[in-house]
Amino acid sequence: MISVAIDGPSGAGKSTVARRAAEALGYIYVDTGALYRSIGLFALLAGADCKNEDHLRKILPIIKLELKFVEGEQRVLLNGKDVSEDIRTPEASMAASDVSALPLVREYLLDLQRNMALSNNVIMDGRDIGTVILPEATVKIFLTASAEARAMRRYSELLAKNPSVTYEEVLNDINRRDEQDSGRSIAPLKPAKDAVILDSTMRNLDETVSLVIRTVCEKLSTLKE
Ligand code: DC
16 A cells, blocks of 8 residues: 655645645545544533643543545544534634643554555655554655745635634744644654655645655655655
């Protein structure tokens, strides 16, 4: 099986790029952030403290997460309910970042993610795919961009849903999440030693998708030699 790990900070375009590259290559796209977001959402709705390991210890046994693929699109089911849209709010993003810092939560999601790559050719995006989840991934990419470029992209997306959102708020949010995701002691956001680092700051979506596909194809061709 072929596995492509795409890690990097929030807003670098990982999910859109990974989805389009997977479509072009005929692989399954797995968005692992959706799993942390679903746990964060459940914890929020349950009134739990997302940073409290004891709270999460009580919650995890009553959570059932499933990933489904409908016409190539990943849908995430939380206790049977499709929460693919509900997990995209800024509150769910912060809750996801909080719960993702807990070893208990990362451990809980480990097998679910690994199993996806056992029986499918996958492009999996996240923060620790190349370093922890799939250390033997066929191709490892670390996709990054400046915080300002990432904030501007996210701001344009959010503006359509919420006209009162400001660029400064989004930039602050990105900086806070970067700090939290990179500074945590467990599975911090960092490139794997053998990752190819790609920067999307000065590239549009099409250019970044092409670059990712080219990187995958080049790596695969070296393996055939
Ligand atoms: O990729 P995303 O923005 O949907 O991720 C939401 C949060 O989950 C993010 O703050 C970091 C965390 N995350 C993680 O720690 N490990 C992953 N493999 C994916 C996401």
